[in-house]
Amino acid sequence: MACSMYLIPSQNSTVLQGPGSIGKLPALIQSQGIQKPLVITDRVLMERNLPGSLFEAFQAIGMRYAVYDGVLPNPSIDNVEEAYALYLKNGCDAVIGFGGGSPMDCAKVVAGRVARPHLPADKLGGYFKIMFPIPKKLPRIFAVPTTSGTGAETTSAAVITDPRKNTKYTVNDFLIHPHFVVLDPELTLGLPPFFTAITAMDALSHAVEGYIGDAHCRMTDRYSEMAIRMIFENIDKVYKNGGDLAARGQMMLASYTAGMVLNRALTGYVHPFAHKIGGLYHLPHGRVIGAVMPLVFDFYGQAVHKRLAGLADVIHVSKPDRSDTEKAAAFIEAIRHFNRAYGISATIPELKEADFGEIAKSIHRECIPYPVPKIMDDKDILRLLGMLKG
Numbered sequence: 002m003a004c005s006m007y008l009i010p011s012q013n014s015t016v017l018q019g020p021g022s023i024g025k026l027p028a029l030i031q032s033q034g035i036q037k038p039l040v041i042t043d044r045v046l047m048e049r050n051l052p053g054s055l056f057e058a059f060q061a062i063g064m065r066y067a068v069y070d071g072v073l074p075n076p077s078i079d080n081v082e083e084a085y086a087l088y089l090k091n092g093c094d095a096v097i098g099f100g101g102g103s104p105m106d107c108a109k110v111v112a113g114r115v116a117r118p119h120l121p122a123d124k125l126g127g128y129f130k131i132m133f134p135i136p137k138k139l140p141r142i143f144a145v146p147t148t149s150g151t152g153a154e155t156t157s158a159a160v161i162t163d164p165r166k167n168t169k170y171t172v173n174d175f176l177i178h179p180h181f182v183v184l185d186p187e188l189t190l191g192l193p194p195f196f197t198a199i200t201a202m203d204a205l206s207h208a209v210e211g212y213i214g215d216a217h218c219r220m221t222d223r224y225s226e227m228a229i230r231m232i233f234e235n236i237d238k239v240y241k242n243g244g245d246l247a248a249r250g251q252m253m254l255a256s257y258t259a260g261m262v263l264n265r266a267l268t269g270y271v272h273p274f275a276h277k278i279g280g281l282y283h284l285p286h287g288r289v290i291g292a293v294m295p296l297v298f299d300f301y302g303q304a305v306h307k308r309l310a311g312l313a314d315v316i317h318v319s320k321p322d323r324s325d326t327e328k329a330a331a332f333i334e335a336i337r338h339f340n341r342a343y344g345i346s347a348t349i350p351e352l353k354e355a356d357f358g359e360i361a362k363s364i365h366r367e368c369i370p371y372p373v374p375k376i377m378d379d380k381d382i383l384r385l386l387g388m389l390k391g
Contacts, residue, residue, distance in 0.1 A: 014144075014154075014155070014178070014179050014180060014181060014182045015029075015180065015181045015182070016181075016182045016183075016184060016257075017029065017181070017182070017183045017184070017185070018183075018184040018185075018254075019184075019185065019186075019250070020185060020186055020187045020246060020250075021185065021187060022183055022184065022185040023054050023055050023058070023145065023183055023185045023187070023188060024054055024055075024057075024058045025058075026055060026058065026097075026143065026145070026181075026183055027055070027058045027059045027061075027062055027064050028058075028062060029181065030064070030095065030097075030141075030143065030181075031062060031064055033095075033141055035094055035095045035141060036065070036092075036094055037064075037065045037066060037067065037091065037092060037093050037094060037095075038066050038067075038093060038094070038095040038096065038097050038143070039066070039067045039068070039069060039084065039087060039088045039091065039093040039095070039096050039097065039108075039111070040052060040055070040056075040066055040067070040068045040069070040097045040099055041069050041072060041084050041096060041097065041098050041099065041100075041104050041107050041108040041111065042068065042069070042070050042072065042098075042099040042100045042104045043070060043071070043072040043073070043074075043100055043103065043104055044070050044071070046070075046099065046100050046104075046147065047068075047070045049191060051099075051147060051188060051191070052068075052099050055097075055099065055145070067087060067088075067091040067093055069083065069084040069087045069088075071083055071084070072084075072100065072103050072104045072107045073103065073162075074103055074283075074285070075103065075160075075162040075169070075279065075280060075283065075286075076103045076104070076106050076107040076110075076160075076161055076162065077161065077162050077163070077164055078121070078122040078123045078161055078162070078163050078170075079164075080107050080161075081107055081110045081111055081114060081122035081161060082114075082121065082122055084107060084108075084111045085111050085114040085115070085122075088111060088115065093140070094140055094141075095140045095141040095142075095143065096108040096109075096111050096112050096115075096140055096141075096142055096143065097143040097144075097145060098142070098143070098144050098145065098153070098154075098179070099145045099147070100145075100146075100147050100148075101146065101147060101148040101150075101151055101153075101200070102148075102150075102151030102152075102153040102160075102203075102286070105144045105145075105146065105151070105153035105154055105159075105179070106153050106159035106160055106161065107159075107161075108142060108143075108144070109142055109153070109159040109172070109177040109179070110122055110125060110159050110161055110172055110177070112139060112140050112142050112176075112177055113125050113130075113131045113172060113174065113176070113177050115138065115139065115140050116131050116136035116138060116139040116140075116176065117130065117131055117136065122161055122170075123161075123163055123170065125161075125170065125172045126161070126170030126171060126172055127170075127171075127172070127173065128173045128174070128370075129173070129174050129175070130172075130174065131172075131174040131176045131177060132174050132175055132176050136176070139176055141180050141181065142177065142178070142179045142180050142181075143179065143180070143181045143182075143183070144179035144181070144182045144183070145182075145183045145185070145188070146182075146183075146184070146188070146189075146253065146256070146257075147188040147189060147192070148189060148192055148196065148197075148200040148256075149189055149192075149197070149200055149201060149204060149249070149252035149253045149255065149256040150199070150200025150201055150202070150203035150204040150256050150287060151200065151203055151204075151256070151260075151286075152203075152204060152207050152256055152257065152259055152260025152261075152263050152264075153260070154179055154182045154184075154257060154260065155179075155182070155257050155260025155261050155263070155264055156178070156260050156263055156264045157173065157174060157175045157176075157177060157178040157264055158171060158172060158173045158174075158177075158264075159171070159172045159177060160172075160276065162280050167280060167281050168277075168280060168363070169276050169277070169279075169280040171276070171367070178264075182257070184250075184253045184254065184257060185253075186246055186249035186250040186252075186253050187246070187249075189249050189252070189253065190243060190244060190246070190249065191243070192243065193243075194240050194241075194243065194343070194344075195343070195344055196285075196287075197236075197239050197240055197243065197252075198236065198240055198287070198339075198343035198344065198345060199285055199286075199287025199288050199290075199291065199343075199345060200256070200287050201232055201236050201239075201252060201255075201256075201287075202287045202288075202290050202291045202294075202339065202340075202345060203286055203287040203290050204228065204232060204252075204255055204256040204259040204260075205228075205229065205232050205259070205294075205336070205339075206268075206271050206272070206290045206294055207228075207259040207260060207262055207263040207268070208224070208225040208228040208229045208232075208255075208258070208259040208262050209225070209229065209294070209298075209309075209312065210263075210266075210267075210268045210269045210271055210272070211225055211259075211262035211263060211265070211266030211267065211268070212225040212226075212229075212262070212266070212308055212311075212312060213269070213298075213301070213305040213308040213309060213374055214266055214267060214268070214269050214371070214372040214373065214374060215372035215373070215374065216265070216266045216267050216372040217266045218265070218266070220265070221261075221262045221265050221266040224258045224259070224261050224262045225259070225262050225266075225312075226311075226312070226315045227255075227258050228255040228256075228258040228259035228262065229255075229259075229312060229315055229316060230315055230316060231251045231252070231254060231255035231258075232252065232255045232259075233316045233335070234251070235248040235251045235252050235255070236252070236339070236343070237342075239252055240342075240343055266372070267370070267371050267372055268371055269297065269368075269371055269372075269373045269374065270297045270300075270364065270368060270371075270373055270377060271290060271293050271294050271297050272290075272367075273363065273364040273367040273368050273371075274289070274293045274297070274360075274364060274385070274389075275289040275290045275293055276363075276367065277359075277360050277363040277364060277367075278293075278349060278352065278360065278389075281356060281359075281360065282349075282351040282352070284349070284351065287345075288345055288346070289349060291336075291339070291340045291345035291346075292340070292345070292346060292347055292348060292349050292389055293385075293389065294336055295333050295336050295337050295340075295347075296385050296388055296389065297385070298329075298333050298336070299333060300375070300377065300381060300385065301374050301375045302375070303326070304374040304375045305329065305374050305375075306325040306326050306328075306329040307325045307329075309325075309328065309329035309332045309333065310324075310325040310326075310328035310329050310332070312332050313328035313329065313331045313332040313335075314328065316332070316335065318331045318332060318334070318335045319331035319332070347391075348388075348389060348390065348391030349389045349390065349391075350390065350391055352386060352389055352390040354387075354390070357382075357383055357386050357387075360382070360386060361379050361382040361383060361386075364377070364382055365379075365382075
């Protein structure tokens with residue numbers, strides 16, 4: 002697969018795609034008149050020297066850059082403030098989120114801080130706090146995913162954790178949508194099998210929740226079906242053979258496409274559960290998603306049977322002559338099989354009953370703008386939390 006640059010249809014990001022495409026990024030950055038970008042990443046990736054090819058390409062054209070490598074698995078408001086301070090100290094004029102969703106989310110919020118210097122990271126949570134009034138300055142945002150799942154390279158949102166309050170802030174603003182994206186499957190070759198699986202589960206949730214929610218449209222339906230098909234066709238290949246570059250490329254494209262669905266059709270109850278539980282107990286997002294998703298879809302019941310039946314047909318897990326209810330059950334079982342096959346637990350024993358009330362309040366609050374197929378009350382949420390605890 003050759004490196005190429007193109008505009009994804011209905012997407013306002015310029016995309017470099019293909020093995021080795023990361024080496025083309027510095028020249029693209031230079032062509033934008035940028036003098037010194039800040040690369041935002043984490044220490045694990047630095048220890049593995051994964052950004053090495055990017056740094057070498059910078060050095061080959063004599064371009065200066067700075068690095069912030071302190072991003073945590075759940076990026077914190079402190080990470081944003083530290084990276085923002087480094088951005089100012091080094092006179093940077095662009096940000097590059099290099100890694101999984103955490104570095105990319107951190108980079109997007111740092112760009113928001115540059116545009117709104119009077120708003121600290123813990124004040125940016127909510128909708129359109131960067132866009133209005135129109136800022137005079139917003140740095141270019143470059144997103145370089147090294148996993149295939151978060152979709153952070155595609156979306157206009159970022160999630161930041163406040164560890165002192167055990168809560169997460171979701172920043173939603175069109176202005177933090179990445180301007181340039183690199184989809185280089187070579188960057189995912191070292192991803193361990195379990196993390197390959199849980200990031201794929203995250204991408205799957207974006208595609209399915211957008212498909213069954215009330216904000217879907219023909220375009221998002223097409224992207225959902227494409228992403229779901231690619232995930233189910235390639236997850237076993239990359240789980241068993243992490244060096245399968247073609248399958249890695251398909252998973253990256255599935256994640257990107259599912260992110261486009263998330264950006265337009267939004268999500269449902271799965272993500273509010275995962276955001277609060279993951280933040281409260283410091284658990285990997287995809288692991289929580291995997292446990293939560295089947296239970297939420299069971300709860301939706303007949304409200305989503307027809308839509309899930311369509312997805313069962315897409316991945317061929319049921320016979321064409323079966324009822325919508327039977328097909329929907331087969332699709333939910335396919336998710337449970339995914340969990341079992343790739344080591345994602347069906348329960349979250351870390352859950353504490355004493356926290357259930359706090360979790361329920363957070364879920365209600367986050368779900369207010371989401372086009373959910375069926376509304377949960379406190380009793381429903383507490384029942385699902387009990388099932389999750391096991």
